[in-house]
Each structure stands twice: as C-alpha cells, then as structure tokens.
Amino acid sequence: MKLICSKANLLKGVNIVSKAVPTRTTMAILECILIDASANEIKLMANDMELGIETIIDGTIEERGIIALDAKIFSEIVRKLPDNDVTIETDASFKTVISCEKAKFNIIGKSGDDFSYIPYVERNESIVLSQFTLKEVIRQTIFSIADNDNNKLMTGELFEIDENKLRVVSLDGHRISIRYIEMKNHYDSKKVVVPGKTLQEISKIIPGSADEDVVIYITNNHIVFEFENTTVVSRLIEGEYFKIDQMLSSDYDTKVRINKRELLDCIDRATLLVKEGDKKPIIMNITDGNMELRINSFIGSMNEDIDIDKDGKDIMIGFNPKFFIDALRVIDEEEVNLYMVNPKAPCFIKDDEGKFIYLILPVNFNTAAN
Amino acid sequence: MKLICSKANLLKGVNIVSKAVPTRTTMAILECILIDASANEIKLMANDMELGIETIIDGTIEERGIIALDAKIFSEIVRKLPDNDVTIETDASFKTVISCEKAKFNIIGKSGDDFSYIPYVERNESIVLSQFTLKEVIRQTIFSIADNDNNKLMTGELFEIDENKLRVVSLDGHRISIRYIEMKNHYDSKKVVVPGKTLQEISKIIPGSADEDVVIYITNNHIVFEFENTTVVSRLIEGEYFKIDQMLSSDYDTKVRINKRELLDCIDRATLLVKEGDKKPIIMNITDGNMELRINSFIGSMNEDIDIDKDGKDIMIGFNPKFFIDALRVIDEEEVNLYMVNPKAPCFIKDDEGKFIYLILPVNFNTAAN
Known part of the structure; x- marks a missing residue:
C-alpha cells in the first residue's frame, strides 16, 4: 500500500476514529486503526466491538492496500509530523514507513485480515x-x-x-x-x-x-x-x-420561581465545605419570597438567602448538592421553576415551554442537627 | 478582629501567600494563612519554615486582631464568593464569619500566637x-x-x-x-x-x-x-x-550552527518512540552541511536530516533527548551553536553574545545496534 495525504486531513481522521479505540482490551488488533485503501477511497476505521467509527479522508492512493497500525503510536506520530504531505507505505511483511518532509518513521503494522470490521447495518428510514x-x-x-x-x-x-x-x-x-x-x-x-x-x-x-x-x-x-x-x-x-411516565406527576404543593445563576452559584459555594465521600445535604428552607440555603459539615457551616417567587406551602427539603449543580449547569434559561410536594417526594425542575424536566429525589436530613 | 476588603484584593493576596503553604506537614499551624490586622495594615502571611511570604492588601480594619485560617478552605471560600466586599469577623474563641452579599460562612480559626512568623532579615545593600x-x-x-x-x-x-x-x-x-x-x-x-x-x-x-x-x-x-x-x-x-568554571572549556573540534526550531521539533518527534523509563539515546550523525538524527526503540525507528553549517571534524554522538529538549525550549534565539570535542565529552550550546551556556553530557550508544 502507498498513499499520500495532508497531515491536517490525516490528523482529523485519526482523531475521529480514535474515539472507538478501547483503552483496555485483551485483543491487540482492537488497539489498531485500520487504514483501508483497497478501493478508491482512503478509509480509517476503529472498532471496540460495541462502537465502530469509520471516516473517509482526502488523499491519493498510489498503491492499493490495507494495514492496521497501533492507534496510540500512529496518532502520536501523525500529531508531531510537520504540516505537509504525509506518505504511508507498507510492504508484504507489514513494515510501515511514514514520511513527511525529511522525517521518516519505521514501525511494524498488522494484517488487516485480523481486523473486526464494523457490521453492515441496513439503512431504512x-x-x-x-x-x-x-x-x-x-x-x-x-x-x-x-x-x-x-x-x-x-x-x-x-x-x-x-x-x-x-x-x-x-x-x-x-x-x-x-x-x-x-x-x-x-x-x-x-x-x-x-x-x-x-x-x-x-x-x-x-x-x-x-x-x-x-x-x-x-x-x-x-x-x-x-x-x-x-x-x-x-x-x-x-x-x-x-x-418513567408514571413518575412524572404535575401536582405540587410548592412552586418556586428562582434565578438559575444565583441558585447555582450558591449551591456551588456551599459544596466547598463538603469533602468528597462526605454526604452532607444542602437544605432549602422555602418561605414567602425567600429561599434560605444552608449546609453544615465538619469543616464549618454556610448559609445564604435568595429572593424567590413562591406559590403554595412553605417547605424545608434537603438534596445532594451535586444533583442540583449537574442539572442547573445544563439549563440555559435565566429563570427556572421548582415544583415540590413534600420533603420525601421528588422535586421537578421545569421550564415554561416544556423543553425539559429534571427530577431529583430529596434526601433525609436531621432538622435538629442542621 | 473585623475587616472589610474587596473580594478581588483578598483573592490576589491569598493566591500569593498560598505559595508558601506546605502541601504536606505535621504542623497544622503551617497549613494556615495568617491574617494580621493588629496594626494599621491588613497583612496576609504564610510560612513553611524555609520560604515565607507576606503581602499587604487594601481594606478597612474595623477592629484590630489576628487570626490563622486553614489555607485551603479559606482560599476556596474566597475564590467562590460573589465579586463584592467581603467582611471577616472573628471572636475570642476564633469563630470566624466570612460574609459577602447574602452568603455567610462559619469556620473555626486558630490563634495567631501559634503561628511561626517570618524571620526578621536585616536589609543592607x-x-x-x-x-x-x-x-x-x-x-x-x-x-x-x-x-x-x-x-x-x-x-x-x-x-x-x-x-x-x-x-x-x-x-x-x-x-x-x-x-x-x-x-x-x-x-x-x-x-x-x-x-x-x-x-x-x-x-x-x-x-x-x-x-x-x-x-x-x-x-x-x-x-x-x-x-x-x-x-x-x-x-x-x-x-x-x-x-563549574573548570568544566567550561572553549576548545572544540566540531562547531555546528543550526536552526533551533528544526532541531527541537525533530527531537520532539523522535521521543514519541521512547516510552517512559526506556533510556534510548538520540544519535546525531554530523557531517558537512548535514545532521542526521535517529532513534531506535522497541516501537520502531525514526530518522531525519537537518541542514546545518559545520566547522571542524565529523562526529557521531548520542544524547538523552529530554536534556536537549529542555535546553532548546528556553532558548529564544532562532539559531544556536553546538560545540563538541568527541563522543564522550560534553556538548556546549551557546549563543554569539555570551548570554547563555547549556552543557549536556553525551551518553554511550552501541554504533552497531543503532
């Protein structure tokens, strides 16, 4: 096999298919990227048996062929080559020469015959x-x-x-x-x-x-x-x-409208008092117009008030702060609605347009201790 | 103690003195940042007994005093506070309240009396x-x-x-x-x-x-x-x-003038064939007008030619590639001069103006195997 393509194209292709190279495997061939230039296209391929990726890159095939190269070494070589045309040439014993300008790498490849090709999938609708x-x-x-x-x-x-x-x-x-x-x-x-x-x-x-x-x-x-x-x-x-539909109820006893940024920043600040593995809940004490957040840990305590709009009953409820942070981080809306029933029932975070629902289960907390 | 200063000033000061907080120590007090507001200035201080740093930050002292706070917790709290004025208030039992806008942290500090102050050093010339x-x-x-x-x-x-x-x-x-x-x-x-x-x-x-x-x-x-x-x-x-003066000789048998970028990139490429702990030298084969670099490892081999200006004898010499990379990375000049005597004597990297000398010892290599 002999082919020529730009370093930029080759690198882009290698970066894409590398995502399907398993980090740990007992089958050495799965750690390879297959270069398939047996037809009119240069195809790169990787497959961890659950996920397979193939991508076609621009280039010139001077001699058709197939080779499997260790993904880690091949991608490191490509990454460090000068920004110019790269030639990949293999012989019958899978000796592979990768050259670019005056740099020349010699590595040993594997036969493409051993490679697990990506399964053919029928494409209907x-x-x-x-x-x-x-x-x-x-x-x-x-x-x-x-x-x-x-x-x-x-x-x-x-x-x-x-x-x-x-x-x-x-x-x-x-x-x-x-x-x-x-x-x-x-x-x-x-x-x-x-x-x-x-x-x-x-x-x-x-x-x-x-x-x-x-x-x-x-x-x-x-x-x-x-x-x-x-x-x-x-x-x-x-x-x-x-x-999941039976878990999604639209009844609530308390509805809170709150600025997303303020709530996220406050919970984020509170968590610095919680060391990893130490399961301290953040407690929300919701009353008319105000949410008091507080957390208590071996390091110290923190509390903060946030202005809110509230409908319905007052409630005091505790959560794993990480779950709230995860959900709030991916919400782009400036304000969110929280719906709650009681301190043991899930809290729903929703928007007005029905684009998302994040359900979070509360955790028990000892009111006296907190 | 009670003082007020902006989050930005406090954070800047904390970041500076944190550099003198030891990562591992058996003395808990060394893990603290001292806030000394006993006089007219707010001084932050940290000291690992070898290195001590103190910095003065702008702010208002409402009540004089001294407190030592755990550096890690204190700096994390400061980092996550809103961008506004911060109040730090302590009582006689070292309870410390750090508040900013509506957020309020309670942590326990330590007496400043236990802190190892930075030694007084006489300042002459x-x-x-x-x-x-x-x-x-x-x-x-x-x-x-x-x-x-x-x-x-x-x-x-x-x-x-x-x-x-x-x-x-x-x-x-x-x-x-x-x-x-x-x-x-x-x-x-x-x-x-x-x-x-x-x-x-x-x-x-x-x-x-x-x-x-x-x-x-x-x-x-x-x-x-x-x-x-x-x-x-x-x-x-x-x-x-x-x-060191007796190690610096200005005699040489080979002088090479080479583009620094090309040499650095080439050695950098070569090292990707060398796994950590595997001590493979990079070999420079220097002849008239050309330096051939090559490396041979279990993974494969690599070689590359670089155009050079050469005075004196041809030479073949091997180096730990890391030592060349380290030195070349901190040289800003576009071209450098290499001076060599023989494959067992040190190589000198120098500029024309005498601003630097980097001396690197060569390593033995088996000419036959390489």
Missing part, C-alpha cells in the same frame, strides 16, 4: 437532526446516566421518537433528566436505548454546526450516525426501559 | 532586577536542578554577583545551565545558593513586567525579594557550590 441539536441534547442529559454496570439500561439513554417529537431520557436511580425536541419531519414510533459511551464519543466528534445535519438510522440492534465523511455504528442496549 | 528579567532567568535555568535531595546543593541555583554581572547556574550531574545578566548598577561580590522551590514559587507570583523592579537583599542565611506589596523571605542553601 432516516431520522434527521442538526449537529447542534444532537450535541446539545447529549450534553443536557448524559450526566445522569449510571456510572456503573449494575443495571445495564441505566448506562444508556432512551431515544423515543413519536411523530415529530424526540424525547431523550437518562436516569440513575436518584434523578431523571428528560429533554423534548421538536423535529422538522414526522417519523414512525421508535424506542431504543443508546449506550452512554457512544453518545459521549459522538458528541466529541460532531462539529456541532446548527446548519449541518446528522442522519440517524435505527434497526433492532444498531444505531448509525452519519455526518460529513464519518459513520458511527453502535450496538443498542437490549431490554425494556423504565416506565 | 539592595540588588535591583526587573521583574521580567528575574522571571525569565528562573524559567531558563530551573529545569536542570536535581529533583531529589541526594545532594542538597543541586536542588538550588547559584546566584553569583560580580560588579554589574549576575550569573545564574543550575546543574544536576548530567547537565549545566548558565545564564549571564548585565545589571544597571555595580554591587559587591556575592555568591549564594537559592532553593529551587523558592525560585519556582517566586516566578509564579511575580507579575513579570519589564518596567517594574524586584528588590533583592542577601544576608548570610537568607534572601529577600520585595516587589509591589509583597515580601518573600527564603533560607539559603548552605555549602560551597560546584566549581
């Missing part, structure tokens, strides 16, 4: 979202997936399509994040659970333009994302997702 | 350098101090004053860095070894303006740096520094 919308909705929900594998479904996000509505849901047993998106077209109803890792990597490699689209195909076992010259194929998580 | 010059000379030499305590003198830098010349030297047994600075005034001869840690912290807190000065006082045991409202006092390292 396509769903179209702007890159910006997909990237945003991932950012606004991904923080509340579960970070361990105890319940596989909790490590993914529900993508639920109904006509022109897309609902994205994540939950970890203590909180639920829900975002509603209106799409341009109408589609058949679909409900799939996409692995969180896939979404995290996708959101890193989508440029995020509001004018460019991502085309999505869904089958029983796979989801495919196509944008620019890149295709991402991921397995879906099997199983029936949690019935 | 002062030496004046611009902030920029001091910051630069530290950056250009600090990387070649020894990173372990086996030889205490190697963990510091020699500051040698002779008339209007300042020479700063650091060495670690494999290399020597020397910078020469011409000062505006003439001073008495002095030779002291300043701890590397002091210099590292100083260079972080000096703003670095070319128009502002640092005033330096030197006694037998201490060095004092004064700039703006800040005073840094450090112990000196005792002992006779290494006789």
Whole structure:
C-alpha cells in the first residue's frame, strides 16, 4: 500500500476514529486503526466491538492496500509530523514507513485480515437532526446516566421518537433528566436505548454546526450516525426501559420561581465545605419570597438567602448538592421553576415551554442537627 | 478582629501567600494563612519554615486582631464568593464569619500566637532586577536542578554577583545551565545558593513586567525579594557550590550552527518512540552541511536530516533527548551553536553574545545496534 495525504486531513481522521479505540482490551488488533485503501477511497476505521467509527479522508492512493497500525503510536506520530504531505507505505511483511518532509518513521503494522470490521447495518428510514441539536441534547442529559454496570439500561439513554417529537431520557436511580425536541419531519414510533459511551464519543466528534445535519438510522440492534465523511455504528442496549411516565406527576404543593445563576452559584459555594465521600445535604428552607440555603459539615457551616417567587406551602427539603449543580449547569434559561410536594417526594425542575424536566429525589436530613 | 476588603484584593493576596503553604506537614499551624490586622495594615502571611511570604492588601480594619485560617478552605471560600466586599469577623474563641452579599460562612480559626512568623532579615545593600528579567532567568535555568535531595546543593541555583554581572547556574550531574545578566548598577561580590522551590514559587507570583523592579537583599542565611506589596523571605542553601568554571572549556573540534526550531521539533518527534523509563539515546550523525538524527526503540525507528553549517571534524554522538529538549525550549534565539570535542565529552550550546551556556553530557550508544 502507498498513499499520500495532508497531515491536517490525516490528523482529523485519526482523531475521529480514535474515539472507538478501547483503552483496555485483551485483543491487540482492537488497539489498531485500520487504514483501508483497497478501493478508491482512503478509509480509517476503529472498532471496540460495541462502537465502530469509520471516516473517509482526502488523499491519493498510489498503491492499493490495507494495514492496521497501533492507534496510540500512529496518532502520536501523525500529531508531531510537520504540516505537509504525509506518505504511508507498507510492504508484504507489514513494515510501515511514514514520511513527511525529511522525517521518516519505521514501525511494524498488522494484517488487516485480523481486523473486526464494523457490521453492515441496513439503512431504512432516516431520522434527521442538526449537529447542534444532537450535541446539545447529549450534553443536557448524559450526566445522569449510571456510572456503573449494575443495571445495564441505566448506562444508556432512551431515544423515543413519536411523530415529530424526540424525547431523550437518562436516569440513575436518584434523578431523571428528560429533554423534548421538536423535529422538522414526522417519523414512525421508535424506542431504543443508546449506550452512554457512544453518545459521549459522538458528541466529541460532531462539529456541532446548527446548519449541518446528522442522519440517524435505527434497526433492532444498531444505531448509525452519519455526518460529513464519518459513520458511527453502535450496538443498542437490549431490554425494556423504565416506565418513567408514571413518575412524572404535575401536582405540587410548592412552586418556586428562582434565578438559575444565583441558585447555582450558591449551591456551588456551599459544596466547598463538603469533602468528597462526605454526604452532607444542602437544605432549602422555602418561605414567602425567600429561599434560605444552608449546609453544615465538619469543616464549618454556610448559609445564604435568595429572593424567590413562591406559590403554595412553605417547605424545608434537603438534596445532594451535586444533583442540583449537574442539572442547573445544563439549563440555559435565566429563570427556572421548582415544583415540590413534600420533603420525601421528588422535586421537578421545569421550564415554561416544556423543553425539559429534571427530577431529583430529596434526601433525609436531621432538622435538629442542621 | 473585623475587616472589610474587596473580594478581588483578598483573592490576589491569598493566591500569593498560598505559595508558601506546605502541601504536606505535621504542623497544622503551617497549613494556615495568617491574617494580621493588629496594626494599621491588613497583612496576609504564610510560612513553611524555609520560604515565607507576606503581602499587604487594601481594606478597612474595623477592629484590630489576628487570626490563622486553614489555607485551603479559606482560599476556596474566597475564590467562590460573589465579586463584592467581603467582611471577616472573628471572636475570642476564633469563630470566624466570612460574609459577602447574602452568603455567610462559619469556620473555626486558630490563634495567631501559634503561628511561626517570618524571620526578621536585616536589609543592607539592595540588588535591583526587573521583574521580567528575574522571571525569565528562573524559567531558563530551573529545569536542570536535581529533583531529589541526594545532594542538597543541586536542588538550588547559584546566584553569583560580580560588579554589574549576575550569573545564574543550575546543574544536576548530567547537565549545566548558565545564564549571564548585565545589571544597571555595580554591587559587591556575592555568591549564594537559592532553593529551587523558592525560585519556582517566586516566578509564579511575580507579575513579570519589564518596567517594574524586584528588590533583592542577601544576608548570610537568607534572601529577600520585595516587589509591589509583597515580601518573600527564603533560607539559603548552605555549602560551597560546584566549581563549574573548570568544566567550561572553549576548545572544540566540531562547531555546528543550526536552526533551533528544526532541531527541537525533530527531537520532539523522535521521543514519541521512547516510552517512559526506556533510556534510548538520540544519535546525531554530523557531517558537512548535514545532521542526521535517529532513534531506535522497541516501537520502531525514526530518522531525519537537518541542514546545518559545520566547522571542524565529523562526529557521531548520542544524547538523552529530554536534556536537549529542555535546553532548546528556553532558548529564544532562532539559531544556536553546538560545540563538541568527541563522543564522550560534553556538548556546549551557546549563543554569539555570551548570554547563555547549556552543557549536556553525551551518553554511550552501541554504533552497531543503532
């Protein structure tokens, strides 16, 4: 194989497919990036068996061929090359010479035959979202997936399509994040659970333009994302997702309208008194026109008042401050509404237009001690 | 004690004195920042017994007093306060209330009586350098101090004053860095070894303006740096520094003039083939008009040619690539001269004006294997 392409193109492609290279694996071939120049295109590919990414880069093929190169070494070499045309040349024993200007690297590749190609997925009805919308909705929900594998479904996000509505849901047993998106077209109803890792990597490699689209195909076992010259194929998580609708009640006894920035800054300040692992709740004491926040820890105590608009009953309720910070950070609205029933029932953070719901379970606290 | 000052002033002061708070200590009081408002000024102070920093901040003293506050908690609180006036109030039992707008923190301080005050140092003849010059000379030499305590003198830098010349030297047994600075005034001869840690912290807190000065006082045991409202006092390292003049020879058999950027980039590329702990030398094969660099490791090999001007004999010589990278990174000149005698004698990197000398010892290499 012999091919020539610019360092910039090569680096861009390598950075994209590297996201599907597993950090730990027992199969050495999965640690490789495959360069497939067996046809008329230069294709880079990586696959960790759950997530596969392939991207086509511009360049000239002087001799067709395929080679698998260690992803870490190959990407470091490409990154440090001068900004000029790069030649990659391999021989029958997989010796690979990467040269650029006067620099010449010799490394040993692997046969492409051993590489696990990305599965072929039938593309039927396509769903179209702007890159910006997909990237945003991932950012606004991904923080509340579960970070361990105890319940596989909790490590993914529900993508639920109904006509022109897309609902994205994540939950970890203590909180639920829900975002509603209106799409341009109408589609058949679909409900799939996409692995969180896939979404995290996708959101890193989508440029995020509001004018460019991502085309999505869904089958029983796979989801495919196509944008620019890149295709991402991921397995879906099997199983029936949690019935969240029965957890979403619109009854409330207390409604609070509050400046988002003030609430976020205040909780952020309070948490500096809480060391990692030390589960101290932040306590909200809500009365007419005022929310007093306070936290008590081994280090000291903190309290602060925030002006609010309140409807309904007074309430004193405690939360894990991290859960509030996570949700408030991804809300762009200047003001948010909090809906509460009692100190043991979940709190809902909502906007007026029905674009999002963040549900957070409260925690018990000892009123006397706090 | 009760005092009021702006968050910005308080934060600036806390950031400066925090540099003298030890990361690990068995004496809890050393982990504190002392706020001394016992006279007409608000003084912040920290002291790790080797390095002490004090800075005066603007503010209003409503009630005189002294308090020691845990540096980590205090600085985190200050950092997260709203951008407004901050009130610090203490009572006889060292309860401390830090308030700003509606936020109020309660923490417990310590008596200032237990604090180790910074030693009083007599100020005689002062030496004046611009902030920029001091910051630069530290950056250009600090990387070649020894990173372990086996030889205490190697963990510091020699500051040698002779008339209007300042020479700063650091060495670690494999290399020597020397910078020469011409000062505006003439001073008495002095030779002291300043701890590397002091210099590292100083260079972080000096703003670095070319128009502002640092005033330096030197006694037998201490060095004092004064700039703006800040005073840094450090112990000196005792002992006779290494006789470096006898290591500096101006004889050479090969002189190479080379573009600094090209050499640095090439060595930087080569090192990506070398994993940490794996001591592979970079080999320079110097012939008329050309330097071939190559490196061979378990991962692969790399070679590259660079155009040079050469005087004298051809030479093949090997180096630890890190030592060359460290030195070349702090040289601002576009071209540098390398002077060599033979593959076992040190290489000197020098400029034409005599502003610096970097000496690097070569390493053995097996010509056959490479």
